[in-house]
Amino acid sequence: MVVTLERSENCRATLIFVDFRWDVAGSLDHVPHLDLSGTRGLAASTTVVSVSDTRWTILGERLVDENRHIRLSTADIRLPDGVEFTQYVARIPRCAMTLVLNDNRELLLMYRHRWIIDQWVWELPGGYVDHAEDVAVAAAREVEEETGWRPRAMQHLVTYQPAIGTLDHPQEVYLARGADLTDTRPDVNEAETIRWVPLDDAVRMIERGEIVGAATLIGVYRAITLTGL
Known part of the structure; x- marks a missing residue:
C-alpha cells in the first residue's frame, strides 16, 4: 500500500489516500507508514480517501x-x-520548440498548413532533437533553419507530454529573448509566412483557433506568466 498526502493552499482539506473507504480522520495513528510531519494542526480538516495500487x-x-x-x-x-x-x-523522439521574444514583446511565429488536420495554423519553430544533440542547441538550430533568425540566450521553459494516454513524445519549450537575422534561407517546406506577432495578439489567435498546437499554446501562456503581460 502506498500512502500519499496532498495539500493545497486553496483547499480546506488535506487528502490522505490509504484504502477504499472515505472517512473523516480523527486520530491517524492506525494508518501504517504515514508521515504527518509538517501537518500538525490539520487533523480537523483532514479526509482519508481510498486508493489501492491503481497502476496498469x-x-x-x-x-x-x-x-x-x-x-x-x-x-x-x-x-x-x-x-x-x-x-x-x-x-516518438524528443522535440524542442522555441518561443523567440523580441524587445517589443513580439514572438516569432510561422504560418503553415498541417495536412493531418487539414488546417492552416500559426506555430513556434521547432523540431526533432538529433541523437546525442544538446536539446537547447537543437531548439536554436531549428529556429534558424525554419525562420532564418538565430536566437540569442536560450532559457528552458517547460518539458511536457502532449498525449500520455497513447503517446510517449517528450517535448521541450524554450524561451529566447531576442534573435539576429542571418543569411540562412528559411526552409520552403516549413512555412508559408514568418511573422513577429505581439504576445497579447497570440492569445487572441489561440481563442480564434488560429493557434492549436500544444507547444505553441503552452509556450505563449508560460511566456505571459514570466513577462507579466
Missing part, C-alpha cells in the same frame, strides 16, 4: 512498425480490476 500492468508489447521518427507497437494491458485489453502505443 503491461503484459507484453509487440512492434508493429518503426522508423527514425516513430515506433508503433501494441501493448497487452491488465487494469487494476482485472480487465485485459490491447492498445496501440506510439513512441
Whole structure:
C-alpha cells in the first residue's frame, strides 16, 4: 500500500489516500507508514480517501512498425480490476520548440498548413532533437533553419507530454529573448509566412483557433506568466 498526502493552499482539506473507504480522520495513528510531519494542526480538516495500487500492468508489447521518427507497437494491458485489453502505443523522439521574444514583446511565429488536420495554423519553430544533440542547441538550430533568425540566450521553459494516454513524445519549450537575422534561407517546406506577432495578439489567435498546437499554446501562456503581460 502506498500512502500519499496532498495539500493545497486553496483547499480546506488535506487528502490522505490509504484504502477504499472515505472517512473523516480523527486520530491517524492506525494508518501504517504515514508521515504527518509538517501537518500538525490539520487533523480537523483532514479526509482519508481510498486508493489501492491503481497502476496498469503491461503484459507484453509487440512492434508493429518503426522508423527514425516513430515506433508503433501494441501493448497487452491488465487494469487494476482485472480487465485485459490491447492498445496501440506510439513512441516518438524528443522535440524542442522555441518561443523567440523580441524587445517589443513580439514572438516569432510561422504560418503553415498541417495536412493531418487539414488546417492552416500559426506555430513556434521547432523540431526533432538529433541523437546525442544538446536539446537547447537543437531548439536554436531549428529556429534558424525554419525562420532564418538565430536566437540569442536560450532559457528552458517547460518539458511536457502532449498525449500520455497513447503517446510517449517528450517535448521541450524554450524561451529566447531576442534573435539576429542571418543569411540562412528559411526552409520552403516549413512555412508559408514568418511573422513577429505581439504576445497579447497570440492569445487572441489561440481563442480564434488560429493557434492549436500544444507547444505553441503552452509556450505563449508560460511566456505571459514570466513577462507579466
